Amino acid sequence: MKYVGLSSQIRKNNFNSVLLLVAFPLLLLAMFYVITWFIANNQGDAGTGYEPAPAIDANVTFLKIMPVVLIFVGIWFLIAWASHSTLIRLATKSHTLERKENKRVYNLLENLCISQGMSMPKLYIIEDDSLNAFASGINEKTYSISLSRGIIEKLNDEELEGVIAHELTHIRNRDVRLLIISIIFVGIFAFLAEMAFRSIRFGGIGRKRDKGGGAIILVIIVVTAVAYLISLLLRFGISRRREYLADAGASEITKKPYALASALRKISGDPMIEAVKSRDVAQLFIDNPQAKAKGAGIAGLFATHPPIEKRIQLLEQFV
């Protein structure tokens, strides 16, 4: 697999972030257009000798609802953007780690940052015995690395340094920024898909006499579900390659690939964190803390992280 240089990866990530920011809303708009078009074109055949109701002009309706949709998405996005670090902290029940509390960890992070000329991200600790770590944040003020208590106590200095270097590489590559943007958009899609499912359950749209009504609902659901799946795939496709690149970046920073490999071995034994139920937050971790999400083949396509054996294998070939 091709290793791209650090600055080119950062540039690609920034480009992809902008691309995503543009593509997801377009996808949303396309979805709405299709739905509007189907509703408009099914309005006519009411069935039992009705006078065909005035057909809704698809384009006009679309133009009318488009600004509403965009404003709604924009507000949702801004709120999520502003509050994501608080949400993540609440979801994982973590608290800040002061230098006094754990000099060893703090110094490891500080020294790595000095050797890369980076400013230090905030350090949080998750009170959990399992071994996991993640990075989050969208700009220098909000960058943070969270470590579980288990990983702090069970890994030795070299291994912990490798893990921290891995997370630091994610931050440096702006991976986290791209990931959070895509998570927010997938959240919007999920919301819409759920609304579509609810509308079929409670039958709000479509009168009983209107045979076309059932078809419309079906179309809405299918289109929404398809768009949701596409966005899911996009989200996951983004993160697997980055994990490999973050491993490579970490080896470059610490010059000790074997240390990270041995850390991954220990982590693969116990990555589950009980506190994390949400699938979205799970994705930010160094190894997916929900055991079900691993696997090869089709399931592998949906895996948020590459199989850990493969990661260890890649690292150890450089020993």
Add this chain to the structure above:
Amino acid sequence: MAIWIVIGIIVLIILWVISIYNSLVRLRNRRQNAFADIDVQLRQRHDLVPQLVETVKGYGAHERDLLLKVTEARSAAINASSIDDKIVAEQQLTSALQGLRVQVEAYPDLKANQNFLQLQEELSDIENKLAASRRFFNAATTEYNNSVESFPGNLIARNFGFQREIFFDLGTENRKQMEEPPAVKF
């Protein structure tokens, strides 16, 4: 028609020259910033040394020679002006401190002293940070040298006075000295 194409090409070339010049400036400043960061760590070490000397003084009179050596090395490091002088002086301070650490092994009371332990811990932390900042300085220097020396950037670099810069290393004199096996006399 042709004149516009020519003007367009000239404008493009000018823009390209400007962007390369700017990136050279950025890399050079990044390197200088990295060197200033090393200075910060060195200064912190200079500040710690008197405290260390005071703590050790209370525990043994005939360590005076060693303490004197450490104090002298520190003053030399603070007063060094050129980069080469600085590097040499700092190396001497490092070896003096290491000598102190070895001698202290013979004084269990001192080793158990909380103050002393804390100072030692902070000193070794600073040594680690020094190593990290040196690594970053060398990385920044490499990046800068790459830009200055690769084609086509080197055409512009030469015209505007950017040149290859040195690394933070021991220099050829000291390297020779370091590579001589230590004389062991019985």
